[in-house]
Amino acid sequence: MAPEVILLLIVWLALALYVLLGGADFGAGIWEVNLAFQTSEKERLLLHRALGPVWEANHVWLIFVLVVLFNGFPPAFAALSRALWLPLSLALVGIVFRGAAFAFRVYSVGATRQQLAWGVAFAVASTMAPFFLGAAAGAMASGNLAVTPDGRFTGDYLFDWLSPLAIFTGFFTVGVCAYLAAVYLAREATIEKERDLAELWRQRALATGIWMGVLSVSGLVFLAIESPLLWHGFQKRAWPLVIVSLVTGFASLEMLRRRHYTTAICGVAATVGSVLAGWGVAQYPALVLPSITIYQAKAPEPVLWAMLGSILIGTLILVPSLVWLFVLFKRPYAKKQS
Amino acid sequence: MVASGPLAICAMQAGWVVTEVGRQPWIVQGVMRTAEAVTEVPGIRWMFAASLAIYALLGIGVVVVLRLLARVPLPQMAETANGA
Numbered sequence: 186m187a188p189e190v191i192l193l194l195i196v197w198l199a200l201a202l203y204v205l206l207g208g209a210d211f212g213a214g215i216w217e218v219n220l221a222f223q224t225s226e227k228e229r230l231l232l233h234r235a236l237g238p239v240w241e242a243n244h245v246w247l248i249f250v251l252v253v254l255f256n257g258f259p260p261a262f263a264a265l266s267r268a269l270w271l272p273l274s275l276a277l278v279g280i281v282f283r284g285a286a287f288a289f290r291v292y293s294v295g296a297t298r299q300q301l302a303w304g305v306a307f308a309v310a311s312t313m314a315p316f317f318l319g320a321a322a323g324a325m326a327s328g329n330l331a332v333t334p335d336g337r338f339t340g341d342y343l344f345d346w347l348s349p350l351a352i353f354t355g356f357f358t359v360g361v362c363a364y365l366a367a368v369y370l371a372r373e374a375t376i377e378k379e380r381d382l383a384e385l386w387r388q389r390a391l392a393t394g395i396w397m398g399v400l401s402v403s404g405l406v407f408l409a410i411e412s413p414l415l416w417h418g419f420q421k422r423a424w425p426l427v428i429v430s431l432v433t434g435f436a437s438l439e440m441l442r443r444r445h446y447t448t449a450i451c452g453v454a455a456t457v458g459s460v461l462a463g464w465g466v467a468q469y470p471a472l473v474l475p476s477i478t479i480y481q482a483k484a485p486e487p488v489l490w491a492m493l494g495s496i497l498i499g500t501l502i503l504v505p506s507l508v509w510l511f512v513l514f515k516r517p518y519a520k521k522q523s
Numbered sequence: 524m525v526a527s528g529p530l531a532i533c534a535m536q537a538g539w540v541v542t543e544v545g546r547q548p549w550i551v552q553g554v555m556r557t558a559e560a561v562t563e564v565p566g567i568r569w570m571f572a573a574s575l576a577i578y579a580l581l582g583i584g585v586v587v588v589l590r591l592l593a594r595v596p597l598p599q600m601a602e603t604a605n606g607a
Contacts, residue, residue, distance in 0.1 A: 270564050278577060285581050289588050296591055303584075342564050 188489035189479045192257045193472070195496060196250055197465045201458050203246035205365065208358075208457075210243055212366025214283060214311020215359060216389075217304060231374055231382055242510060244280065245503075256492055258482040261472045263336030265325070269346055272321040279314030282306055312359055319358025323351035326464065328414040328474030334481045350411040357400055361457065364393040368437070368453055372446035387441060390449075394438045401434070401460075414474050418467030426463035430456045 213232055254262045266273070290303035324330060324346035331340035367390035374383035405427070409416045419427060437452025470478045483489060550557040561567070 267562065267564060270562070274570070281577065281581075285584060289584050292588050293591050294595075299587070299591070342566075 188486060188493055189257070189483040191493060192253060192483075192489060193465070193469075193479050196253050196257075197461060199246050199249045199253070201461050203243065203250065204358075204361065204457050204461065205454055207243035207246060208315065208362040209365040209369050211283075211311050211315045211359075212362035212364070213370065214308055215315075215363045216366055216370075217308035218312065231370065231377070231379065242507065245507075253492070253496075257484055257489060258472055258479065259484060260334065260336035261477050261479075261482040264330070264332035264338055264473055264477060265321075267336075267338035267342075268330045268332055268340065269321045269324060271343065272317040272324065272346055272351075276314050276317035276321065279310045279312075279317065282310035283314060286310060315358045315362045316355040320351040320355035321346065322358070323354030324348060325473060326350060326354065326408070326415055326468075327412045329411075330473065332473055332477060334476050334478075336477075336482075348411060350407050353404060353407050357397075357404060360393060360397050360400060364390060364397050365453060365457075367393055368441065368446065368449055371441070372450060375444070375446055383444075383446075387444065387446075390441050391438065394434075394441065398434055398438070401430075412474070414471075415464070415467050418469070419463065422469075423463040423467035426459045426466060430459040430463065433459065 216232065251262075254265070286303045286307035290300050290307060293299045293303060327348050327350045329348060330338070330345060332338050367386050371383050371386035371390055374386055405419075408419070433452045433455035437449045437456060440446075440449035440452055468474055470480060472479050472482050484492075546552060548556050548558070550560045564570075
């Protein structure tokens with residue numbers, strides 16, 4: 186297999202992991218908006234405990250995607266940086282404030298008003314980051330960015346990214362994050378034997394999940410209208426993945442209804458994975474629609490092989506450490522309760 | 524002892540400034556000048572101002588939280604708060 190294709194697969198895989206793990210972190214922050222209005226102390230504690238240990242580790246996947254794009258497909262990285270500078274900067278502001286607000290809130294114990302203010306900042310930033318990341322993805326998917334194969338951007342720097350599809354994907358991403366978080370939290374509450382909290386999060390997950398199902402169908406309509414290139418790819422090649430995502434989406438809702446939370450999480454992961462895979466297959470071999478393909482954008486082959494080698498070695502170190510991190514931080518609570 | 528904390532930060536920042544200023548006008552030594560590398564997105568001034576504002580806000584946040592901690596230290600945090 187050509188090295189650029191392997192790298193492309195790795196990029197999509199890392200992106201999927203970022204959505205599944207980082208998205209759930211954003212989602213827990215999004216739910217805090219809701220917690221500000223009606224909440225019990227118990228509920229707040231579960232949320233904070235779930236977030237606490239691994240809440241920034243997941244950004245490793247975003248950094249990974251950016252570095253691989255930067256090194257492996259420089260013109261595509263250049264074009265996206267130029268065309269999407271505004272939504273990506275706003276997402277970065279969200280990520281920075283989210284981290285800062287979380288830390289400040291933890292340490293401003295005793296000052297209730299300050300803690301409340303940082304809590305609000307945390308919730309707003311947690312919503313802002315996935316919204317603008319999603320909007321950037323939507324702008325990419327629309328195929329309307331005036332990028333050239335050598336990485337230039339000839340469009341309008343302020344408003345070209347802003348299309349109905351981008352706004353839709355922004356909200357859609359926020360919804361996906363909220364859904365992921367609700368499903369994960371239902372599972373965590375069950376493990377901690379907090380029956381009532383598990384029921385609460387199950388209801389929230391079901392409600393969000395049904396909305397996401399409706400939204401994703403209307404998303405296909407948006408895509409058909411606004412992005413003929415991608416739509417064509419979906420019709421020609423990627424339609425089986427759309428079906429997979431629909432089936433696994435419904436399956437995850439049914440598993441939620443039956444309170445099989447771990448299976449539900451696998452279903453959600455399959456849904457998110459197949460949506461992203463569908464996008465990737467539909468636009469292949471383009472990297473940035475309409476004009477940048479992986480063949481035009483790839484770095485010289487020795488660079489690609491060296492990258493693949495170092496990614497392999499890095500994975501051997503990174504994956505066990507991440508697994509260990511999760512095991513360490515998720516174990517004590519489960520043990521204490523059971 | 525008390526001064527060594529802030530001084531360490533000063534030393535780090537100074538080293539950073541030396542490398543960054545010292546390699547001008549190149550951004551990649553001998554290959555690409557900084558002026559060639561800079562983005563053509565208009566309004567860099569505004570981005571700069573926005574970054575300054577964000578970091579000023581975060582800086583204020585740090586000071587407020589540290590002052591709070593100095594007044595009511597968490598058991599294991601007492602030293603950190605006094606050092607700053």
